[in-house]
Amino acid sequence: MDKECIGCGLCEAMCHKKAIRIIEDKDGSFCDRNTELCDNCGVCSKLCPVEQLKEKEELSQVDTVAIGRSKDEHVVTNSASGGIVSETLMHLFRTGQIDAAIVAFFDHHANIYGDVIENEGDVLKHSGSYYHTSNQLINVKKIKQYNKLAVVGLPCHIDGIKNYCKLTGQMDKVITISLFCTIGRTYEGFRRFIKHETGFDVAKGEVRDYQSRIGDRKLIHIEDDKGNVYECPDEKYKFTMDFFSANRTCLECRKMYGLSADISVGDAWHKVNEENGVKQKRAIISANTKYGEVLLGTLRESLQLEYVTNGAYELASSQRYGTGLKQFHNESIVRRLDKIRCLRKLNDNPLLFRVSCRLRGKLLDKLGADTEKVKDQLR
Ligand SMILES: Cc1cc2nc3c(=O)[nH]c(=O)nc-3n(C[C@H](O)[C@H](O)[C@H](O)COP(=O)(O)OP(=O)(O)OC[C@H]3O[C@@H](n4cnc5c(N)ncnc54)[C@H](O)[C@@H]3O)c2cc1C
Ligand code: SF4
Ligand code: SF4
Ligand code: SF4
Numbered sequence: 001m002d003k004e005c006i007g008c009g010l011c012e013a014m015c016h017k018k019a020i021r022i023i024e025d026k027d028g029s030f031c032d033r034n035t036e037l038c039d040n041c042g043v044c045s046k047l048c049p050v051e052q053l054k055e056k057e058e059l060s061q062v063d064t065v066a067i068g069r070s071k072d073e074h075v076v077t078n079s080a081s082g083g084i085v086s087e088t089l090m091h092l093f094r095t096g097q098i099d100a101a102i103v104a105f106f107d108h109h110a111n112i113y114g115d116v117i118e119n120e121g122d123v124l125k126h127s128g129s130y131y132h133t134s135n136q137l138i139n140v141k142k143i144k145q146y147n148k149l150a151v152v153g154l155p156c157h158i159d160g161i162k163n164y165c166k167l168t169g170q171m172d173k174v175i176t177i178s179l180f181c182t183i184g185r186t187y188e189g190f191r192r193f194i195k196h197e198t199g200f201d202v203a204k205g206e207v208r209d210y211q212s213r214i215g216d217r218k219l220i221h222i223e224d225d226k227g228n229v230y231e232c233p234d235e236k237y238k239f240t241m242d243f244f245s246a247n248r249t250c251l252e253c254r255k256m257y258g259l260s261a262d263i264s265v266g267d268a269w270h271k272v273n274e275e276n277g278v279k280q281k282r283a284i285i286s287a288n289t290k291y292g293e294v295l296l297g298t299l300r301e302s303l304q305l306e307y308v309t310n311g312a313y314e315l316a317s318s319q320r321y322g323t324g325l326k327q328f329h330n331e332s333i334v335r336r337l338d339k340i341r342c343l344r345k346l347n348d349n350p351l352l353f354r355v356s357c358r359l360r361g362k363l364l365d366k367l368g369a370d371t372e373k374v375k376d377q378l379r
Helices: 010-014 043-047 073-078 084-094 120-126 140-145 155-168 187-198 234-241 248-252 290-301 311-318 322-328 331-346 350-378
Strands: 020-025 028-033 064-070 100-106 112-117 149-153 174-179 207-214 219-224 229-233 263-267 273-275 278-280 283-287 303-308
Touching: 010 020, 010 043, 010 140, 010 155, 020 187, 028 248, 043 155, 064 073, 064 084, 064 290, 064 311, 073 084, 073 120, 073 207, 084 100, 084 120, 084 149, 084 174, 084 263, 084 290, 100 120, 100 140, 112 120, 112 140, 112 149, 140 155, 149 155, 155 174, 187 219, 187 229, 187 234, 219 234, 229 234, 248 331, 263 290, 283 290, 283 311, 290 303, 311 322, 311 350, 322 350, 331 350
Parallel strands: 100 149, 149 174, 174 263
Antiparallel strands: 020 028, 064 283, 064 303, 100 112, 207 219, 219 229, 263 283, 273 278
């Protein structure tokens, strides 16, 4: 428990002795438990999703899958992959199906955490994907104040929220929306990248605005308290940081699509549309429960949506590397990922960087080949 952690914040929020603090350093997240305060009640172990993350997701259970984006260009611009999540939340508020939602917030050092919004008007202020660790469940206790909520999170957050609802008898209260996830990146990696690219250290400066993966160029956009703007392409961030700044626990995680959620949303990387040389944002959506199917159906008014046959195959195809990584969980690949992760941590030496990029390229080739094997089985 003290070693394996993805920093969701659930145990810290729920410990009645306030004995837990979630910490992140260069090695990733860990849970710091004060043994003098702890009375061994066991709640934190019951809630922690880490062990569940090691179970492979069954692609054969996938049924209804669609590809699409919002019909509203403003929503698309503000969103990560076409605004499916944002449109879903707005629809749920508009139709009175929820009175609150847990989405991602940022603090004045660009740390990401989950908190509650209470109306449709606030949805777009929290769109886009912040590609680093999120204490998404740190405010989970607020759920009690509401009748029905939507919770947005990565597959690990969805497993965590389900554990919480089960333990507190609130299973019927929550609608879950999962984001796909190949790998989680650390805050430290994000901080280093932004500092290298823009000179701004988010850990030292005051962040007033932070949006990620927005606009046609999919920018990371940061504004400090003096009004200075720092921007860089999200793709460059992902290239520099994917796998290099991963949380150790993420290397063991086998949850790519979050199939335990009502709906799951990711990028339709395999069906990229280009208009005027610009790649159009489009998402792939899996409806995983009966309620999720109904919900997807009712979203047709606000979404351009195309249902696909053989949904499992399309899901696997959409994640060129993630499918291979998580469906096979090839031990030797994980060991090699861990090595390049350590190599990059050592220093920012340009030669080491080039070597680790080359190693990364070879690993991606292998992961891509594993993904092809999964696709062959599903064809
Ligand atoms: C860390 C991370 C890794 C991802 N990896 C992949 C991947 O490998 N492959 C893939 O296809 N898709 C991945 N995604 C999902 C993808 O980026 C989009 O979030 C998803 O396709 C939904 O797009 P959208 O336009 O419908 O969402 P939007 O309408 O833009 O809404 C996004 C929602 O996500 C919430 N959110 C943002 N950042 C976080 C965070 N760190 N933790 C929890 N909630 C957050 C926002 O508050 C918002 O409610 C990842 C997302 C994140 C945050
Ligand atoms: S066992 Fe109970 S008291 Fe101890 S850290 Fe966990 S939740 Fe807190
Ligand atoms: S994964 Fe979540 S619940 Fe588990 S130790 Fe880390 S913060 Fe606590
Ligand atoms: S790989 Fe993604 S879903 Fe899995 S533990 Fe890491 S952040 Fe969570």
